[in-house]
Amino acid sequence: MAKEVTKRSENYSQWYNDLVVKADLAEQSAVRGCMVIKPYGYAIWEKMQQVLDGMFKSTGVKNAYFPLFIPKSFLSREAEHVEGFAKECAVVTHHRLMTNPDGPGVVVDPSAKLEEELVVRPTSETIIWNTYKNWIHSWRDLPI
DSSP states (O other): OOOOOOOTTTOHHHHHHHHHHHTTSEEEOSSTTOEEEOHHHHHHHHHHHHHHHHHHHHTTOOOOOOOSEEEHHHHHHTHHHHTTTGGGOOEEEESOEEEOTTSSSEEEOGGGEEEEEEEEOSSSHHHHHHHHHHHOSSGGGOOO
C-alpha cells in the first residue's frame, strides 16, 4: 500500500518530504540527510535557476560561488545563529585517506589531520562576509 502524504497542517517538513518523494522528484541516498535529485526534479531545479538568474541579471546582479567547506572558527563566530542546526553539521578532520595496512579498504591517514577542522557549511553568510571584507574597501567598490 502506498504511503499517504502527511497533512501539511500537521507537519510541514514531513509533508514537503512526502510530496517530493511521492512526486518522484527525489529519493533518500545512502548518506544520512542527503537526497538524490531525480531527472524530473533536477529539470524543475534547472528551470527555477534559469528564471531566477534572468531576474537577477536584469537588475545587474553578478553570480559568485563560494566553497562548500568553512573553517570551524567561522561557524563559531556565529554560535548563537547556528545553535539550532550545529548538531546537524558534518565536520571534516583529515585531508587524505590511505590504504588500510591491516587489510582491504581505506582508512583515515593519521598524518593528514587538518590544522583546523572544516565544516560543511549549513549557510553561506560566514564565508561570504569573510570574502567580502577583502573585496570591499570603500563605497567605490560597490556594487559588487
